[in-house]
Amino acid sequence: MRIQISFLLIGVVAFLSCTPSLETSSTAKIRVILDTDANNELDDQHAIAYLLLNGTVFDVDGITVNATRNGGDINEHAAEAERIVRLCNVFPKIKVYKGANGSFEEIQDKVDSSDFDGVEAVNYIINKAHEQASGTLVLLPVGKLTNIALALKKDPSIVNKVRIVWLGSNYPEPGEYNQVNDEPALNVLLNLDVPLECAIVRYGKSSGTDAVRVTPGDMGKNMPGAGPKISPPVIGRHGGQFSTFGDYSINLFQNTDLYGDPPSRALFDMAAVAIVKNPDWATATEIPAPILQDGQWQERSENPRKIIIWENFDREAILADFFATMQDYVLVE
Numbered sequence: 001m002r003i004q005i006s007f008l009l010i011g012v013v014a015f016l017s018c019t020p021s022l023e024t025s026s027t028a029k030i031r032v033i034l035d036t037d038a039n040n041e042l043d044d045q046h047a048i049a050y051l052l053l054n055g056t057v058f059d060v061d062g063i064t065v066n067a068t069r070n071g072g073d074i075n076e077h078a079a080e081a082e083r084i085v086r087l088c089n090v091f092p093k094i095k096v097y098k099g100a101n102g103s104f105e106e107i108q109d110k111v112d113s114s115d116f117d118g119v120e121a122v123n124y125i126i127n128k129a130h131e132q133a134s135g136t137l138v139l140l141p142v143g144k145l146t147n148i149a150l151a152l153k154k155d156p157s158i159v160n161k162v163r164i165v166w167l168g169s170n171y172p173e174p175g176e177y178n179q180v181n182d183e184p185a186l187n188v189l190l191n192l193d194v195p196l197e198c199a200i201v202r203y204g205k206s207s208g209t210d211a212v213r214v215t216p217g218d219m220g221k222n223m224p225g226a227g228p229k230i231s232p233p234v235i236g237r238h239g240g241q242f243s244t245f246g247d248y249s250i251n252l253f254q255n256t257d258l259y260g261d262p263p264s265r266a267l268f269d270m271a272a273v274a275i276v277k278n279p280d281w282a283t284a285t286e287i288p289a290p291i292l293q294d295g296q297w298q299e300r301s302e303n304p305r306k307i308i309i310w311e312n313f314d315r316e317a318i319l320a321d322f323f324a325t326m327q328d329y330v331l332v333e
Contacts, residue, residue, distance in 0.1 A: 029059040037143030038081035039071030042252040047269035052088040053329035060332045064121035066099040068181040087245040089228040097121040099147040104185035111154040125151040129158040142167040142269035149185035159194040167272035197308040199272040209271040213264040223249045226326035274318040283312040
């Protein structure tokens, strides 16, 4: 009997030694910098809030901003991002860093100067990538890729220290807002040996983040008063004063165009945050990195450099978690 018990104990010890620590896996947080054109429309704001109110999952280093063709200059994008940080009651602990107004090609030859366009955000990304901390730093750009490409241009050594998850592209079809705002920046990333994942948009198709749509009715049911209550309130970009992100969300929907039947709006950027939180909410496929030529995708089937494409987003699961997070939030530390 003692021999049988000994073998049993050895088996238990061996099993435990091969099993990941539940405590470690449950407490490890994902380090993130979100890079956003926050004043472009309304999905960026929901991505920021979803990130900042998921404090059990994410360790947010900061928010960097860029300017795309809608939403004004970099100061307006920074102001909108800061509104959301304040509404999530984590300001000034979480700061907003101003990035590029211009494009990668306009700025790339100036990155060794002390005052190039986007210097604050680019230097912040580089410094955080080199910081001694647990886990890879996830760069989560949900606008154009200018800040990320400039950081890699200025300091190529960070390629092994970051994981890039970008919301953009209609791949394999051409176009998409984030892509066309700086296609050369995307090509830089496609040619570098840096971990790159693309959460595909695919306007009007069920396989992209465009499918993660909400109606004013969805928002009216779930968002009033959602999130922490702050004082003093913030003034919204369309006017009015707001003490919760949920009420500001309602206001954003009241001041935007709706599309489809029923009329709705996609929360593209929020879906990208969601798949970093839970990869089971979409399908990941590894492909040889293609390249853009004159706005058209060119396949490179023999390319040893691989990227990941995310598609087939689980709308119901993502929205259920988003709305649950808005009601039962945990602030990032």
